[in-house]
Amino acid sequence: MKFDVTPGWLPFYANPSKPQVVLPAGAVDAHCHVFGPGEQFPYAPERKYTPCDASKEQLFALRDHLGFSRNVIVQATCHGKDNRALVDALESSNGLARGVATVSSDISEEELQAMHKAGVRGVRFNFVKRLVDFTPKEELLKVANKIAPLGWHIVVYFEAQDLPELWDFFTGLPTTVVVDHMGRPDVAKPVDGEEFSLFVKLMEEHPNIWSKLSCPERLSKTGPKALDGEQNAYTDVVPFARRLMQKFPDRVLFGTDWPHPNLKDHMPDDGLLVDYIVQIASTEKEQQQILVDNPMRLYWPEEVGVTLKGE
């Protein structure tokens, strides 16, 4: 099927620069997507946007160019609950990609097992209203209880103003919970203010809750943008990410979010986005934790001697 991209869609950055930072051996890009190609893997009828295609080949080439070793591919809402593009990418990765799927509560044990075999290790619950229609919490809980025995975790995507309402649901989940993009704080507000303090409290009180320190390009209000060789991009986001890195060094992840769906202002140079990492993980030890040790524990536990619940 032929698809027309959403008007105004920004294509991902062509020919990104080579990062100046050399990533630690085995670094994991723990949040990225594949889109289509639509002709092979059609976008979901219920989607709220139609992206430009972003194939597994392009993702793996970017991985190598940027100096990452592995990817965690996250199901995006434009593919709905049809995980075929994701599973195809995982199966083509020679074990170097693992995935986070989106499933409905009537998924069968066989389907879950097949996804596990392909490399899926989590499901994503999306609460961002511009991206998805509402799903009742009981449905999500059913999914949570089905995937928990596999040792999978739950990735949640929401906006900071919705955390109070979602608090009880998140804290009642039976698995590790990974929050996308630091719970999308408003970075014009103070890092010690009420809004971000609530998120810090969530992680303080619940040791099963992790966070991705990703998407400065989405959260930043004042830049500077990761363009034209900028080595100190998105400085307004740094204090937020730095706070979580320092407080929870063994529960943070980072991902490029390539191909950066729905950005309206600019498309970052992914090489410079990788250079951003040293602003939030300033020591070799922190870089090792956020880029290697933490994602390996969560996504390739068998390689680092961790046993997943249920295995």
Ligand SMILES: O=C(O)/C=C(\CC(=O)C(=O)O)C(=O)O
């Ligand atoms: O890619 C991201 O993490 C962010 C997205 C898209 C998304 O999550 C989705 O479509 O599922 C966004 O804020 O538009």
